[in-house]
Amino acid sequence: MTAAPDAVHTAIDYTLRQDRGRLIAALTAAIGDFELAEECLQDAIEAALEKWPGSGIPKSRRGWLLQVARRKALDRFRRAKNLKEKSAQIAVLEQAEADAPANTHDIPDHRLRLIFTCCHPALDEKTRVALTLRTLGGLTTEEIARAFLDKPATMGQRLARARSKISKAGIPFEIPDGEALEERINSVLSVIYLIFNEGYAASSGDTPIRIDLCEEAIFLARLMVQLCPDAPEVAGLLALILLTHSRNKARYRDGAYVPLNEQNRDLWDHKRIAEGQSILEAAMKRGQVGPYQLQAAITALHCEAASANGTDWPQIAALYRLMEQIAPSDIVRLNLAVAVSYAEGAEEALELMEPLARSLGKYQPYFAAKADMLRRAGQFGQARVAYESALALTTSQADRSFLHDRLAVVNDLPKKRPS
Amino acid sequence: MKYLALIYSAQDAGPQPNTPEFGQLMGGYQAAGKKYAEDGVMLAGEALQPVETATSIRIRDGKAELMDGPFAETKEQLGGFYLFECDTLDDAIKYAKMIPTAEYGTVEVRPIMTFD
Numbered sequence: 001m002t003a004a005p006d007a008v009h010t011a012i013d014y015t016l017r018q019d020r021g022r023l024i025a026a027l028t029a030a031i032g033d034f035e036l037a038e039e040c041l042q043d044a045i046e047a048a049l050e051k052w053p054g055s056g057i058p059k060s061r062r063g064w065l066l067q068v069a070r071r072k073a074l075d076r077f078r079r080a081k082n083l084k085e086k087s088a089q090i091a092v093l094e095q096a097e098a099d100a101p102a103n104t105h106d107i108p109d110h111r112l113r114l115i116f117t118c119c120h121p122a123l124d125e126k127t128r129v130a131l132t133l134r135t136l137g138g139l140t141t142e143e144i145a146r147a148f149l150d151k152p153a154t155m156g157q158r159l160a161r162a163r164s165k166i167s168k169a170g171i172p173f174e175i176p177d178g179e180a181l182e183e184r185i186n187s188v189l190s191v192i193y194l195i196f197n198e199g200y201a202a203s204s205g206d207t208p209i210r211i212d213l214c215e216e217a218i219f220l221a222r223l224m225v226q227l228c229p230d231a232p233e234v235a236g237l238l239a240l241i242l243l244t245h246s247r248n249k250a251r252y253r254d255g256a257y258v259p260l261n262e263q264n265r266d267l268w269d270h271k272r273i274a275e276g277q278s279i280l281e282a283a284m285k286r287g288q289v290g291p292y293q294l295q296a297a298i299t300a301l302h303c304e305a306a307s308a309n310g311t312d313w314p315q316i317a318a319l320y321r322l323m324e325q326i327a328p329s330d331i332v333r334l335n336l337a338v339a340v341s342y343a344e345g346a347e348e349a350l351e352l353m354e355p356l357a358r359s360l361g362k363y364q365p366y367f368a369a370k371a372d373m374l375r376r377a378g379q380f381g382q383a384r385v386a387y388e389s390a391l392a393l394t395t396s397q398a399d400r401s402f403l404h405d406r407l408a409v410v411n412d413l414p415k416k417r418p419s
Numbered sequence: 420m421k422y423l424a425l426i427y428s429a430q431d432a433g434p435q436p437n438t439p440e441f442g443q444l445m446g447g448y449q450a451a452g453k454k455y456a457e458d459g460v461m462l463a464g465e466a467l468q469p470v471e472t473a474t475s476i477r478i479r480d481g482k483a484e485l486m487d488g489p490f491a492e493t494k495e496q497l498g499g500f501y502l503f504e505c506d507t508l509d510d511a512i513k514y515a516k517m518i519p520t521a522e523y524g525t526v527e528v529r530p531i532m533t534f535d
Contacts, residue, residue, distance in 0.1 A: 122508055169530045170420045172507035180509070 001056030008052045012045060015061040020138035021223075023066055025110035028173050030096055031073045032089055034117060035167040040076070044069035066107060070096055111136065112227040113173050115220075119188040120171045127162045128191045129198070134159055136223065137216050147198065147213055185228065189237045189292065192220045196241045200248070214245050225279075235283035236293030242276035243299040245269070256401035261308035273303045291327040294319055313343035330359045338369050346377040364393035368403065375406070380413045421462065421531035422503045422511035427495040428524025430469065447519030455501070460514055466499035495524060502531075 003011075016023075020041075027037035044065045058064040074093045077086040118131040130148070133139045139147075145155035165171065176184045199213025221238040228234045250263035280296045298319050305311040320336035333356055341349030350373050353366075360366035371386035387407040394400050434440035455461035475486040489496065498520065505511040508528070515526045 120508075122512070168532075170422075170506070170508045170511070172509050174507075176509065 017138040019062040021136040025114040035163040040069040040072040043072040232283040233290040239280035240296035246272040433523040451517040462502040464501035
């Protein structure tokens with residue numbers, strides 16, 4: 001039995017995309033060293049590239065890769081100078097070898113431990129994101145570099161430094177216990193949400209939505225829900241990104257950003273909305289509300305409205321007020337002001353905007369929201385100034401087109417609405 | 420694994436000697452030291468004299484050059500250290516967080532290198 005080199009490449013790529021996280025987690029558990037686990041998996045991949053064209057592609061590819069990687073680790077340990085210190089790990093690996101026939105399908109799932117390692121707060125935020133995408137998401141270094149507009153070599157160095165720090169600094173490969181657990185789950189959730197937002201907002205570049213990173217975040221959030229079924233905020237995050245992502249086809253038209261109230265709601269992904277809603281409902285029943293569940297609830301209210309006018313703004317404003325209590329920030333206050341502008345009126349909202357002027361003075365969405373409120377309040381002169389401030393802070397072409405159109409409309413109007 | 424916790428702070432930051440707050444700070448160090456002893460994690464720990472007492476040494480072309488002062492003129496200066504024996508970075512961070520100077524200065528945790 002033989003296999004064409006192309007088929008071997010495809011099989012390996014597919015296996016790694018699906019199972020890289022599971023393999024690295026199982027190897028790290030057996031070897032006790034994340035950096036070495038990566039190296040041994042790499043060795044196993046090279047062995048597969050060499051062997052599979054002649055021997056054919058094995059039935060259980062991940063089982064094959066795991067076994068070969070374990071043997072590579074054993075070889076390294078046996079060659080090591082401090083053989084005595086390694087004897088415990090050698091025993092573990094030899095036992096694993098004895099227990100596992102060549103083509104096992106049962107790889108113990110240690111991915112939760114791995115995700116806590118990759119999202120450890122002792123690592124830089126961008127590093128956590130890259131390492132999680134690489135290790136759990138199975139993306140290649142080149143793909144991650146492209147997503148973050150980095151050079152592959154730079155991204156490769158970042159990943160190598162991270163692996164080295166994990167090994168040398170003793171960043172643990174374990175599920176944190178007690179009080180630390182909630183904090184560390186939050187660290188994981190924020191990494192997944194960052195990945196999603198990077199894909200969704202695409203703060204630079206010409207392609208408005210980088211779908212791949214959004215799908216990647218959904219994959220990781222689903223994995224977290226599967227691994228932490230009892231944590232409502234984990235489900236809250238999955239619901240939030242499913243609901244948000246359901247609108248992605250309607251968010252851009254001819255390269256220009258389309259605001260929520262002008263979107264064609266038929267383009268929304270109603271299957272995803274239904275899924276997000278049911279996940280959120282189940283999570284909220286546990287009675288441990290948190291920021292992700294609240295944001296998901298707000299997004300769900302938008303998704304449920306048949307039209308922009310049908311949006312339940314008073315309810316959305318109430319949810320933002322709750323959010324301000326449990327996770328206060330000026331961004332939350334800005335969103336509250338926007339909700340109030342629809343629930344009560346633009347003047348009421350502008351009062352809430354006043355105290356935010358200083359801290360959000362360089363934040364594009366602040367000026368975009370303020371401009372819109374001023375326009376609706378009939379203060380066209382001031383609206384113009386705010387649109388120009390927003391434009392000056394805009395980096396994406398799609399947002400720029402939108403704001404230019406709005407500014408043009410306001411420019412055609414007198415400075416104040418005639419009374 | 421062994422970890423060194425390096426304690427940095429600016430001289431004018433935090434409680435100054437002969438104030439009630441300084442007494443509280445020292446109390447915080449005592450409490451931390453007691454916990455370290457109970458858990459058996461502290462291998463060493465010392466406070467340093469201020470940077471004005473430092474002498475820096477370089478050997479160039481076989482000749483020692485002495486400099487009056489610290490290696491780096493930074494606002495935050497190394498003021499002391501602890502050497503911990505812990506299983507993981509998480510444990511080392513847990514103990515480093517108990518160092519009272521972390522409230523206004525910075526504590527850097529570094530693993531000690533082992534040579535195999």
